[in-house]
Amino acid sequence: MDLDGVVRLGDAPLPGAVETLARLRAAGKELRLLTNDPRPTRHELLRRLAELGVEFVLDEIVTCGWATAARLRAAGCESVFVLGSAGLTTELRHMGIAVVTSPSEPAEAVVVGCDENLTYSDLDEAVGRIRRGAWFVATNADTSFPGPTGPRPATGAVLAAVEAAADRGPHVVGKPHPPMFRAAVEGLSEGSQAVVVGDSPHSDVLGAHQQGLRAILVSTEPVDFPSRRDFRIPDARIADLSGLLDPEVVIRRWQHPEFSWPDTVRAGVAAVVFDEAGDVLLQRRADNGMWGLPSGHVEPAETVEEAVTREVFEETGLRVRVTGLIGVYSEPESQSFVYPSGRVSHFVTSCFRCRVVEGTPGAHGAETLEAAFFSPDALPTGLLPMHPRWLDDARVGRWAAHIR
Template identity: 40%
Template structure:
């Protein structure tokens, strides 16, 4: 039986355990069944409006009985995170329940000169509160959000949630929030506190973008609760559930089975962008390389395509901006998109999957001069003695170019 394979069951709340004040079909019965068999049960909710005590009371009215420590809210995770970062003065945008969770961790709430800002959700939120948060985020104050959920389910339909406010602040300030709730790995790590790293854990949720993705990022299998058919084009997609049920009762059926989840060898990208690279040889068959300032790796000259550009225009512009060289594009070496090579994570917190076009190019004019903001060193190097450390995928692009068989590589 599926249930026997796991020891700790993590349930989303809204849409899985209840909707509004009404329990979902099978929630009370299935949780009671698990508890009687000695299984660990915990709730993971991104709802920052309520404290753990308030959710505990709500669950008890539905005959679902859990200890407060088994209710993991994004609000409490935010408070826990503030304690870890040793923030003593914090500006909070959210409900009184969120404020209580934070003050109970010994943190002082302030309106002026905060060390951190925490964004939650409140139906009575005022525009001036958001403007105040923007003011401090622009000045570099730590920007923390309970979750990134754009909306949440109610009996009357979906309503805007914390993520809508967070996106607004991010768009205005250009700063990215640290999310403590799902799908962040932070809340899943906290949810397993008190259990060993060997504990067999599973997530049950109703959102592929939040519950399934979050669980898979920390290599936890996940079941989707939904009557809708969910399909994604690739099995490497972190949002693909390992199983799906219409209601929680189906988890107890003998016929219910999970697909096995194997975490891919790349982190989940937030977006896809187009990049270009130039493969340039001198008359001595040496290749032009740069030492990147952001990570000190050696690489081919690369850059991102801007809106309104063609690929050819992009690579010509990038080489002029980075190396003061006017080039002519000869032909396409390869088009590279496999996530194992093309998903990159940056110190800013961004993770991007690139579709990269590498071109054979030749120099028409110019003196090699580095853009000091992006490049530490540049020069021509023998392909048999490439500098170290080298971006491994670029090493393969050079090999593709050296084949010189006239065929474009797709990888």
């Protein structure tokens, strides 16, 4: 379970928390307490919770700072440069990892946590080390936390500065990223089932669902997301922790959809180009070796028609003209792509029928291994899974029949 907003709010336990935790323990439930605050050590947090009257033991506490140290140790990392609190540094040292402070000492990783005494030269040092090849790790990516006069900059704000100058993205440990949840379920009894309890659909529910765990949202307000496949929809909602003991509360079974949760939604285009014989133009992609329709994404200020003619030329060397729209495809199951960086884009792709103006097809540019016309009845093997349907729609004009 999440700490802030579930067990405590500020310096006070939330209604029902203390009694519910005691009853869960009495019922033999194993508990893990999660927090994305990288600053305190687990020992410090344990003391603060005891002052609130909430008793936990050390192995039940999963801070993102401690989880980062555990992740680094599991990866065999022995030395780090840290932008973070004294608490984070302590957790790293407890894990047997050397924390270097002098610019002359090498470090295998740069760890970014929430550093309240950050200086320009700290940023400079971190960026230089990442650019020279150090592993870039972040305790969490939350951009702000609530303060008395409004949001205050958190780890994610420092991370954005380092990321911008280093031109590289971090490996993030904290919620909603997987390492935090893996750290939480590690060591639970064999065969036990876990459920995540949190107050944030974007952090707790999304993170749980990405890991295949069920999630209960603590909220007095119902949540509403437009798609029923949204990973942020909880499997149950309770007003406070005592709801965990309410026999009326039913937890839905979470089924992981067949796509990865997208970071962005982007505009895409694809072309179905027939020659006079009715054969269709396909290109074999350099990134995955698969055959597909010429396709790509829309650049700033481009119309979709401009984008599709540009993509066909860049990938096959053919000049084409758009003659009609076949359909607009957006199913996340087939239209979400995971890039090597780990980022996921969900494409909304307009697919156009085009005719050749001039040229003969061939490999043209770095994205294409080969390009050629194929009979629709004898398509090559290793075709991108969604393209046969688009091709079919182009031939019989029935895109609208698929709309759900």
